[in-house]
Amino acid sequence: MATITTSPTQQRAIEMNVLARKQRSLWQDALWRLRRNKAAMLGLAIIALAALMAIFAPWIAPYDPTVNDTAHNNMDPVFVGGQFTNPKFFLGSDELGRDILSRLIWSSRISIVVGLVPTSLVFVIGASLGMLAAFYGGWIDNLLMRFTDIIYAFPDLLFLVIIMATLRNSPVGDIMGGLLLMFVALAIVSWVGLARLVRGQVLSLKEKEFVEAARAIGVPTRRIMARHLFPNALAPVIVALAFSIPGAMLAEATLSFIGIGIKPPTATWGVMINEGFVVFSQSPWPTLLPAFCISIVMLAFTFVGDGLRDALDPRMKN
């Protein structure tokens, strides 16, 4: 049988035609677009790697990240060469002789957790309150809007700095080395933005015909919210959450860098930069290596966030 040769463009057209014939939901469509986005896929791969590192930290880290070895402190990474290296410490050691590689690996745990937990809290609180405010209006809506006015007058970091700095030495601040306080602080700062977003979405959606139709055939309010309004408002919410994860990670790193975040000796990239900066002019590696890690992870999340936005709302793309 003679094969028909097709150019790549024709091939694409054929594939698209085939794909177009099958009925695809918005989500399948978005997934298909996301898969074709190379930067987003690279970002996802990096995030997956970081997540694996975080999950298996106790097994892959060569040493305990908090054990000091003052006899071998301030070692350079092996690849730098010179007399101040030690094959025991592949990426060198910090001023207390702790293994930097192990600390970097354990830090990914904190970063992932700090990214995910507050974002989940923000999603639950923000989405439900935003939806309630939009659907019922009245005093709930007014209260929410006045509250957002106040929160918006506070820059996020200003608020975080106040909460962390004042409550870090209280009993609450001691739970899980300051992690719990960090979760709460981040959730308080961020839920308002999401609530406002959901409110806007629902306000415009609830005037649409399909909601009217649902109401006309007697669908109960709660079911309209859960089955009609929520899924339709979800796309921009997902994008917002995708950006909220790296936002939370950055906030943790920044606060820990200023010295009011997670408490030492817990290793986080921000804590490592803060401690490394003290000996920066003698040995830059304890500072540069965590700085590199956080930058890579932040870039990965930005790629994925941008990819999700383009995939879920193709009209936004230029």
Added chain:
Amino acid sequence: MLQYTIRRLILIVPTMFFVALITFTLAHMAPGSPFDKNENRPMSQETIDRINRTFGLDKPIPEQFVIFLGDAVRLDFGTSFTQRDRSVNEIIGQGLPVTAQLGVQALLLSLAISLPLGVVSALKQNSAIDYGSLFFATVGYTIPSFVIGIVSIFLFAVWLRWLPIIGWGDLRHMVLPTVILSLGPAAVLTRITRASMLEAIRQDYVRTARSKGLREQVVVVTHVMKNAMIPVATIVGPVTAGLITGSFIIERLFSIPGIGRLYITSIEARDYPVIMATTLLYAFFIMVANITVDLVYGVLDPRIKLAK
């Protein structure tokens, strides 16, 4: 318009009240007193009581808050707890010009970088310049400013020894902090400028302008850019807020004696009067910036209705 302006200005008052209330509550919720730091030489109870009386800390907290409000209305924020011979206003008056200078320089620099970059990359969409500026925008937006700060200190101050590491005073001290503080805003502004230029280029009135034979330059400057700048103007409000929080980190990193560094040290030292005054100053500044932007927006784009 006037009604809207007045309404917005009046709303500053309750917002400031709540900002003060939240900050005050949080600051006083922290355990311990500002004066029991020295563990080697603990003060006697009488001394602590006397100090607390002097600063009014022996009164119930709600009463302290009312007293604070009364003084704050007259812009009297009392004396600092850590530098007891100086009033808060004096301390802030010393740091504010430094922070303001840093902030204004960074804002101007970020506009000088982002506007041309955004305009050119939109006009030459998908060219090398476009990809370059998108790369810059992504990196500048994503990489934390303290990381960029640390890397550039390493490059220019430690390794090449071109610039001093820390301090404030002559021009050489200002280069790194200003550039680094401007990168984040510049990245955001570049993205917005590019996106809103691309949007404007596709409008019908641009096609009309071209088809009636206007020179390309005139089309770009008077039709495209004029309209594309409206969304850019609105983002200046959030950018100002970003500059303020950015200055906390930059001032800390480079040991610049501005109010950003003062703010963080005062929180660590539990210097309530300084905390309250700086927080209120920041909040006031951000609210005024936001209101100004909304008003400018209304003037630039007559289609926007400000009444609601």
